[in-house]
Amino acid sequence: MTSQETDVKQATAPSKTWRSWRENLILVAIALFLALFIRTFIAEPRYIPSDSMLPTLHTGDRLVVEKVSYHFHPPITGDIIVFQPPAELQRRGYPKDQAFIKRVIGIPGEIISVVRGKVYINGQALSENYIAEPANQPFSPVQVPADKFFVMGDNRNDSNDSRYWGFLPQQNIIGRATFRFWPLDRIGFI
Template sequence: MKRSSKKVGLFCITELVLVFLITHFLILPGTYIPSASMEPTINSGSIGIMVKGILAGEYERRDIVVFIEPDTRSRLFCKRVIGLPGDTVAIISGKVYINGVELSEPYIGEAGTDVYGPYEVPEDCYFMLGDNRENSYDARFWENTFVSKKDIKGKVAVIWYDKKFCWKEL
C-alpha cells in the first residue's frame, strides 16, 4: 500500500513540474491585448495564448508577437512582424514595401497616406507594425525603431477570449 501512495505522490509532483515547465517556458496563457492597435485581427480586450521557446520557432513576416516595448521597456506590446533582419522597409502612401516590393496585407484596417522610412532592419532585430495603422503606436513612432530578438516573448497562436467570438486561430 505504501508503494502505491508513493507512486501517486511522485506522479502528482511530476504533473505539477510539467505544468509549470510548459506554462512558463512553452506557452503563456492569458496574454491580454489591451488596445485597438491590432484590429481588425485582434479586438481590444481580447485574451490570447502565446507560444514561446521551441514552440515559437523562428519569427517570420506576418507573425503576431508579444515583446518588450523598446523605448521605455516598461510594458509588453503585441504587434505584427513586418521587417526581418536585413530588410529595407518603406511605407509610401500607407503601403508597406519590403526591399522595394509591396507587401500584401489583407489583414490591415485603414492604411492611411503617410510616408515613413526607409528603415534598414539590423541583424537580430525586427520591424513591428500594428494592423490598425491609423491607431497604432508602433515602430514608425518609437525612438528605438527596432525590436531585438531577445526582447520578443513569443507568438500569439490563438485568441481564446473576445467579445465577438470564443476562439479564433490566427
C-alpha cells in the same frame, strides 16, 4: 477483537491517512511544476489590452502564445508576436514586464518604407488584407539590422510600433500568438 488487534488497527489508520495526504501533496507539486514549466517554456495565455491590432485582434481577446518555434527558426513577415518592450519604450516609462503584441513586417536585411499609405519591403508593396486602414503618414526607408525586426500594429493609425520607437531586438520576443480562446464566438487559430 482483542486489544492487540485494536492497537494495530489504530496504528495503521494514521499511517494510511498520512500516505493519502503525501500522495495528494506529491500530485499537487507535480501539477504546479508542470504548469510553471509549460508557462515558462512552451505556451502561455495573454490578454489584448488595446485596439492596436484591430481588426485582427480586439481589446479583451485572450490568446495562447507559443514559445517553442522561434528556438528553431526566426520570426517571418506576417507573424503576430508578443514581446517585451525594447529599451526605447522602457525609457519612455513602459515597464520591462509589460508585453506588447504586433505583426512582423520587416526581418533582418530588408528595407521598409511607407509611401501613400502602403508598406513597402525592398521596394515591393506588401499585400495587407488584415489592416484596419492604410497608414496616414509616410515613413522613410530604413534597413532592418541583424537580429532585429520591424513590427507594426494592424490598426496602423493607432499603434505604438517600430515607426515610433525603432527596431525590436530578437531577444525581446516572448513568442508567437497562435490561438484565440476567448471570446467564444471568435475562438480559433490566428
